[in-house]
Structures are given as structure tokens and as C-alpha cells.
Amino acid sequence: MTALPSTRRTRAAVDAAVGAGRDLGLTVTDAVVLHDLFSVVVHLSPAPVVVRVPTVLPHGTDLDVQARRQRAExxxxxxxxxxxxxxxxxxxxxxxEPVRRDGFSMTFWEFVAEDRGKEPDYAANCEIVPDLHAAMRGYPGRLSFLSAAEPRFVTESFTLLAARPDLIGAADLDRARREWRVLEPLVRSRAAFESAFPGIGVQPIHGDSPPANIFPGVDGDRYADFELVTLGPVEWDLAALGPDLEAAYDRGARRNGMRALNADVMSFVNAVGMLRAIAVLTLTPQLPDLAEYLEPAIDRWRATPFAGGLTG
Structure with missing residues (x-):
């Protein structure tokens, strides 16, 4: 399905969501698309239900892999x-439970009316992320360590990008591969991470930049989009946001009696995040605008220390 042109892909996702909703007993007279990028998010009106249908997926992500992540979320x-x-x-x-239909795996959520007049305040959002981390500490379910980094996707993407010099040059790709050889062991192994960063605990975390995923509801802000929920250091949730927003997080952490962000771990997660951004270039056949969108991030990466200053 993800190989379809975007308009057909969206239509197919909407049709699947409507059909699945009706099969589950919901009354659906209209389907309103609320968001359409990596997922199609559709309100099954008049039911107070929103369906999220992932449509642009990393290569090798099958329905079983999706369903495992969706159950965790x-x-x-x-x-x-x-x-x-x-x-x-x-x-x-x-x-x-995740619902499968027409080649998609989808999840069903409560409908929350959006305050469309509210501009995002990322500093304020960062300051309340420690509240979420404090709440998540006690989650008893099983989560994989740093699955949000998608190490298999990164590794396979670098192989695929070797055939796409139009997306990334050979010198950049060589550097990315060499950095990944240093960083990948710390991503794949909790023991290796804890050995490299002693005293830095891991816990359940959001996994996908929660300051950018706080939904402005008319009844107040809500944390949203836990698709990449994972076990890891809290620093992962602040990757690539910069010193000012890190300082905002630290203010909220102090209020919660939690530690401040660790500079060495921030360098690590920022470096991993940069390589993940390069890997996302492989999704440009599905989202052609991605390459232009990612270009500033890749420019910044070229100016950063090799592998975030880690030497392996």
C-alpha cells in the first residue's frame, strides 16, 4: 500500500478505516481526514472516534511488526x-487492539476537539515533559530498549542509500556508516549503554519528541502519539531540540525532583537522531518532499563532532 501515489494511498487508508469502524459497530456517515503525512488520521464522524492508519513505513515493517508496536502504544x-x-x-x-484491514494495521482513539487557535509553545511543552516521564516510571509493561532508534532500519537504509547518490553523497554516507559502527552497539544493548554511561538510568519514555507531540485540546493539552514508546534514557525524548529547550526540560525536572539532562547522553542521542534522519531519506519515494525537509538537519550534522564525540 505504501507504494501507491499519495492521493490513492490516502483514499485507501480512509476506506479501510471506515470499513473497519463499521465492522466494529460504529456509525460512520462521514470521514474527516485530520492529518496525512506518515499516517492518515481520520475522524469517523459522528462517532467520537479517530483512527490512525500508518501509511508511510520503513522498509521491512510488516503488519506483525506494526501490531506489536501498536499494542505497546x-x-x-x-x-x-x-x-x-x-x-x-x-x-x-x-x-x-490493532485492527487489520486491506493491508493496513490501524488503531482507534478517542476524539478530542482541537484548539486550532493555539500556537505551539515548545519551551512550555518541554517543561511539562518531565511530568510525563515521572508518570511513566511505574509502567509495568514490557518495552524494548531504544526500539525507537530503529537500528535495523538505519543499518538497512545505509545499504539502500549506496545506490542513491542523488539523495546523499558518497563521502557523507561513508561518514554516516562509520559513525553508526560506533553508536549502534550502544543502541542495541542496554548493558553496553549502561557501561558507556554509568549512573544514567533508563525508564519508559515517549520515544518520539513529546514536546512536538502535545495536542492542544479545547479542554487542555494532552500528550499524544506514543507510536515509538520505548525503554531508554530520558534524554532521547529531547534529541535535536537544542540548549534552550533542554534548559526548559531541566526546569520541569527540578520541579519533579528529577535529575537534569546529562550532556554526554544528549550528545549520544543527538548523534543517533542525526543518523536516523539520514536513514529516513529512503522514504522519499513515498514522500518526495522529505529530502528537501531533511536537508537543513543533514547540513547541521556535517558540522557536528564525529559520532557525537564518542570514539568507540
């Missing part, structure tokens, strides 16, 4: 919602 958000944490929660009107 549904489990974490339901657990947080039950404890009064302001999240967009799974819909109570359908079973809390």
Missing part, C-alpha cells in the same frame, strides 16, 4: 489515562 496510553495523566487515550468504544 495502546497499553501505555490506557495505563496513563487510567491514572489521570492527560493523554489522548484509546477509544473505549472498540476493543483496544
Amino acid at each position: 495502546l497499553g501505555v496510553t490506557r495505563w496513563l489515562a487510567d491514572r489521570g495523566v492527560p493523554v489522548i487515550a484509546p477509544s473505549p468504544l472498540v476493543p483496544r
Whole structure:
């Protein structure tokens, strides 16, 4: 499905969401697309239900892999919602399980009206991310270590990019591969990470830049989009945001009696995040505008220390 042109891909995702919703007993008279980039997010009106249908996926991501991640996301958000944490929660009107239809795996969420007049305040958002981290500490479910870094995707992407000099030059790709040889062991192994960064604990974290995934509801802000929920250092959730926003997080951490961000770990997660951005170039056949969007990040990467200053 992800090889379809974008308009057909969106239509196919909407049709699948509507069909799945009706099969689950929801009354659907209109389907309103709320968002369409890596996923199609559609409100099944008049039901108070939103369906998220991932459509642009890393190579090698099959429905079983998707479903495992989606179950983790549904489990974490339901657990947080039950404890009064302001999240967009799974819909109570359908079973809390991923649903497969027409080649897609999708999840169903409560509809929350958006305050469309509110501009994002990323400093304020960063300052409340420690509240989320504090709440997530006690999550009892099993999560993989730094699965949000998608190490297999990064490794395979560098192989694919060797045939795409139009997307990245040979010298840049060589550097990226050499950096990955240093960083990959710390991504794949919790023991290796903890040996490299003694005293830095790991815990359940959002996994996908929560300051950029706080939804402005008319009834207040809510944490959203836990698709990459993972076990890792809290620094991962602040990757690539810069010193000012890191300082905002630290203010919230002090308020929660938590440690400040560690500079060495920030260098590590920033370096991994840069390589992940390069790997995302392989998705440009599905989203042609990605290459132009990622160009400033890759320019910044060229000016950074090799592998975030780690020597391997």
C-alpha cells in the first residue's frame, strides 16, 4: 500500500478505516481526514472516534511488526489515562487492539476537539515533559530498549542509500556508516549503554519528541502519539531540540525532583537522531518532499563532532 501515489494511498487508508469502524459497530456517515503525512488520521464522524492508519513505513515493517508496536502504544496510553495523566487515550468504544484491514494495521482513539487557535509553545511543552516521564516510571509493561532508534532500519537504509547518490553523497554516507559502527552497539544493548554511561538510568519514555507531540485540546493539552514508546534514557525524548529547550526540560525536572539532562547522553542521542534522519531519506519515494525537509538537519550534522564525540 505504501507504494501507491499519495492521493490513492490516502483514499485507501480512509476506506479501510471506515470499513473497519463499521465492522466494529460504529456509525460512520462521514470521514474527516485530520492529518496525512506518515499516517492518515481520520475522524469517523459522528462517532467520537479517530483512527490512525500508518501509511508511510520503513522498509521491512510488516503488519506483525506494526501490531506489536501498536499494542505497546495502546497499553501505555490506557495505563496513563487510567491514572489521570492527560493523554489522548484509546477509544473505549472498540476493543483496544490493532485492527487489520486491506493491508493496513490501524488503531482507534478517542476524539478530542482541537484548539486550532493555539500556537505551539515548545519551551512550555518541554517543561511539562518531565511530568510525563515521572508518570511513566511505574509502567509495568514490557518495552524494548531504544526500539525507537530503529537500528535495523538505519543499518538497512545505509545499504539502500549506496545506490542513491542523488539523495546523499558518497563521502557523507561513508561518514554516516562509520559513525553508526560506533553508536549502534550502544543502541542495541542496554548493558553496553549502561557501561558507556554509568549512573544514567533508563525508564519508559515517549520515544518520539513529546514536546512536538502535545495536542492542544479545547479542554487542555494532552500528550499524544506514543507510536515509538520505548525503554531508554530520558534524554532521547529531547534529541535535536537544542540548549534552550533542554534548559526548559531541566526546569520541569527540578520541579519533579528529577535529575537534569546529562550532556554526554544528549550528545549520544543527538548523534543517533542525526543518523536516523539520514536513514529516513529512503522514504522519499513515498514522500518526495522529505529530502528537501531533511536537508537543513543533514547540513547541521556535517558540522557536528564525529559520532557525537564518542570514539568507540
